Amino acid sequence: xxxxxxxxxxxxxxxxxxxxxxxxxxxxxxxxxxxxxxxxxxxxxxxxxxxxxxxxxxxxxxxxxxxxxxxxxxxxxxxxxxxxxxxxxxxxxxxxxxxxxxxxxxxxxxxxxxxxxxxxxxxxxxxxxxxxxxxxxxxxxxxxxxxxxxxxxxxxxxxxxxxxxxxxxxxxxxxxxxxxxxxxxxxxxxxxxxxxxxxxxxxxxxxxxxxxxxxxxxxxxxxxxxxxxxxxxxxxxxxxxxxxxxxxxxxxxxxxxxxxxxxxxxxxxxxxxxxxxxxxxxxxxxxxxxxxxxxxxxxxxxxxxxxxxxxxxxxxxxxxxxxxxxxxxxxxxxxxxxxxxxxxxxxxxxxxxxxxxxxxxxxxxxxxxxxxxxxxxxxxxxxxxxxxxxxx
Numbered sequence: 319x320x321x322x323x324x325x326x327x328x329x330x331x332x333x334x335x336x337x338x339x340x341x342x343x344x345x346x347x348x349x350x351x352x353x354x355x356x357x358x359x360x361x362x363x364x365x366x367x368x369x370x371x372x373x374x375x376x377x378x379x380x381x382x383x384x385x386x387x388x389x390x391x392x393x394x395x396x397x398x399x400x401x402x403x404x405x406x407x408x409x410x411x412x413x414x415x416x417x418x419x420x421x422x423x424x425x426x427x428x429x430x431x432x433x434x435x436x437x438x439x440x441x442x443x444x445x446x447x448x449x450x451x452x453x454x455x456x457x458x459x460x461x462x463x464x465x466x467x468x469x470x471x472x473x474x475x476x477x478x479x480x481x482x483x484x485x486x487x488x489x490x491x492x493x494x495x496x497x498x499x500x501x502x503x504x505x506x507x508x509x510x511x512x513x514x515x516x517x518x519x520x521x522x523x524x525x526x527x528x529x530x531x532x533x534x535x536x537x538x539x540x541x542x543x544x545x546x547x548x549x550x551x552x553x554x555x556x557x558x559x560x561x562x563x564x565x566x567x568x569x570x571x572x573x574x575x576x577x578x579x580x581x582x583x584x585x586x587x588x589x590x591x592x593x594x595x596x597x598x599x600x601x602x603x604x605x606x607x608x609x610x611x612x613x614x615x616x617x618x619x620x621x622x623x624x625x626x627x628x629x630x631x632x633x634x635x636x637x638x639x640x641x642x643x644x645x646x647x648x649x650x651x652x653x654x655x656x657x658x659x660x661x662x663x664x665x666x667x668x669x670x671x672x673x674x675x676x677x678x679x680x681x682x683x684x685x686x687x688x689x690x691x692x693x694x695x696x697x698x699x700x701x702x703x704x705x706x707x708x709x710x
Contacts, residue, residue: 356646360422364701371630376569428639498644499644518652520683520687526660530664575591578591583699591621592684598615600677622684633645
């Protein structure tokens with residue numbers, strides 16, 4: 319709702335300040351994106367989780383391609399106001415689905431709403447022409463963010479698991495935003511949290527770096543002056559055409575990640591794609607033939623997108639239901655920081671004719687991401703999702 323309203327209003331901006339303000343609000347609204355990933359993840363069974371999460375991630379590229387196509391058609395004729403207005407339209411369609419999309423049963427059970435969760439699962443079973451197995455929902459009581467270390471707390475937890483305690487009206491330590499954030503640094507998760515922040519920061523930095531290099535080196539020339547002029551002079555529709563074509567190149571990256579992650583695991587697949595991306599980038603430090611440059615850039619973008627996809631699937635799998643959206647959202651924010659810093663640093667280096675230094679920086683950052691992945695303590699392939707934070 320916030321993103322749609324701000325995005326639509328930005329099309330009617332009377333001045334530059336209003337435009338910047340509304341687009342900032344759009345960015346804040348888009349920060350809720352990780353919730354969608356976490357929600358979808360909680361519906362998918364473990365054996366097929368990687369494949370279906372890749373399918374969901376692929377809609378990022380589909381949206382990018384469609385946006386580039388709209389800009390290619392609209393900008394030369396109708397202008398930017400129409401582009402912003404049309405770009406907000408899909409969000410209105412998304413709002414309509416809010417009334418028909420079910421809540422996550424895992425989330426409902428964590429909140430003690432067992433009857434609501436059972437009702438949703440009955441609908442799922444009916445649609446799939448199956449019957450729910452007999453039994454009752456029981457929460458895992460070993461630990462739920464805050465350790466139960468007294469008789470009264472244990473009795474309260476048992477009542478909650480049996481659905482006899484109205485937890486929706488209770489003020490507990492584990493329900494606060496700060497408590498959920500502190501849960502990311504529990505003994506069992508602190509290493510994963512810090513490494514994930516580093517990996518996603520480096521991944522986003524490298525991804526947008528490869529995207530920038532695609533526009534800078536696509537002609538195969540090593541002349542930084544001509545390429546800098548290309549940056550400032552590309553005001554026609556060819557810019558949107560280039561984005562359209564280069565975005566299509568990401569589709570094989572999804573196929574690569576789908577083929578690797580459920581066969582070799584998340585960690586090995588991520589590390590391999592990071593290291594392969596470095597191998598594709600290193601030759602670009604030296605002048606190459608146009609065809610060779612295109613092949614290397616294609617391979618680098620395929621690998622970095624594959625790594626990005628796997629990282630965005632791995633991150634919510636690591637965290638339990640009680641803090642999944644918080645953990646994934648925090649990690650995603652570090653990816654955004656990397657995405658913001660990359661153009662500032664990379665464009666400055668390329669404009670000052672330090673292309674070799676820029677590529678070397680990308681290689682070092684991406685290589686560090688691959689090394690960090692190897693130290694992640696949890697492999698999530700085929701692993702059942704947990705609901706609570708466990709102590710070691």
